[in-house]
Amino acid sequence: MSDVTFFVEAPTEGGKSRRGFVVRAIRHQPAAIAGLVFLVAMTITAILAPWIAPYPLHQQVGPVFGHPSWQHLLGLDDGGIDMVTLLIWGSRTSLVVGFAATFVSMVIGGTIGVVAGYFGGGTDNVLMRITDYFLVIPDVPLMIVVAAIWGPSLFHIIIVIGILLWTSTARVIRAQVKSVRERVYVKRARALGAGHTRIVLKHVLPQVAPLLIASTVLTVAVAIFDETALAFLGLGDPSRVSLGSIIESAFQRAAISTGAWWAIVPPGVLVTLLILACSLVGGAIEDALNPRLRVAHLSARMFRIRPLVGRGQDAV
């Protein structure tokens, strides 16, 4: 029987310079490096989609549910469209939704977090109370309802996901801003007569930027996950192919009972890898920045749960 290992992780040294912190954060974590490489590769593939996709996206190039072959490495889908082509274009849409929705939620969450943390008092109270309500309302059902009412389009999907994913970011940023605000150099800057805008832009934001990046990467994972869920329920943009919609159409057109595993396995594997990569990279950065967050570090969804540690004003 092996012994219990009493291993306490030493907090990783936060470097002096802010530049290159992502590299430093994940340098010693091979899994996170692999995740970052995968994310970069996928992003490049997505950008180059029109040039590297081997076949046209909207044209039948072989038999329905054709088997994988040398011409079509992953076979053909229910419309006789090349799966590799579909996956390349699908990743493009999924990544666009992931990044754009995350951008929306970072702008909202970042602003609310900075304003609440920086000004404190009544502003903080009101903003955090609103955040509390948003935390409690289940996001996927709300997304479904809003998407169903607004009607399917890529823009709607992005907005719907974006306006619901900002809560965890707002909390994390607020806590950090609150501590930065009390630091001596910020007080000095204020004493020297710097305005709020200058202090926030010059002194506070650079300090929370790393956390914001970690939060961004983790939110991208959730956004991609949510996009596949919406697409699967028929609420995606019907004019675009996304990884979620590939899974959905394979399910609806009975790829399984036809035995066409190649139409349904690869898109799911890609989504899984994307989410895994984001979780690993985001987790590693966050881990390096703030060992206290370790409890929740591996899972973006867990962020919604974290406020339990202390709700409202004294939330960490």
Place this chain on the structure above:
Amino acid sequence: MRGIDYVLKRVGFAIVTVFVAVTINFVLFRLAPGNAVSNLSRVPHATQQLRHALEVQFGLDKSKWQQYVIYLKQLSHGNLGVSYENEQPVSTNLRIALINTLPMVTLGTVFAIILGTFTGVLAAWRRGTKTEGASLSSALAFYAMPTQWLGLMLIILFAGIFPTGGMTNEFLLNPPFWTHMKDLASHMFLPALTLGLTLYGEYTLIVRSAMLETLGEDYILTARAKGLKPRTIVRKHALRNAMLPITTLIALSLGYIVAGAILIETVFSWPGIGRAVYEAVLERDYPMLQGAFLVLTLSVIFFNLVADLLYFKLDPRITE
């Protein structure tokens, strides 16, 4: 702050949240594009008279505030409206759906809690070994899988062994009780397994983190210095203290499980609340969608409150 104050505050928060949720529910469905009559009654080319008659019938000629008050009043009587699809009261439809969902969801959750706690403790205990690596990577993999896709993969794996759709075998007419139960259980297996596996990954990560945190505490060192067996230390000292975050996190995640059931029930045609949401979306059955959304939100609020109270019960220091 005294304990009773804390409890009252949390209950108060929950009640206000319910109110906010109900209001969001009212507002959302009135933001629908197109005018209210075409949305609520689905008559694209109606005459003026018909439109007016419908507006009066649906109470849409009244002001928004009056509508809101009427909505609240009806809601307090348990009236959620009538489904467009089968013309049954929404509340009846939802009750049947909820009864179908609960056993499946419970089975999956219990499975996830047992497996997740086991692998999580194992991972923390064997920190830095291959065992930890294996349990952590499998947990992460299942955590990252899209729920609906995992369900479809299980269908491919188990097709022919377990039924992959519906809740009962429709060809069994008036089966004896045990046959019926067996039939039900075999239908429940795959959806419950899907739910269990997606949750298990998450739980493993939570349990492992909580265990690592407690294993680093001083009293563990003391227990070790006393010469206690590692097994005793893990069970009586570490796990017991780690249960605090674990229990509350699990209680909190219960609320989201109901939401996660939407995807699973769609894949397996399980006639529960999730499938009700899916069908309401497909048919643009707004009263059903509204009702189902309310039920899902209320369940999340409820489990949040449970988590808060549980936390207080386990750790009364929270009020200090």
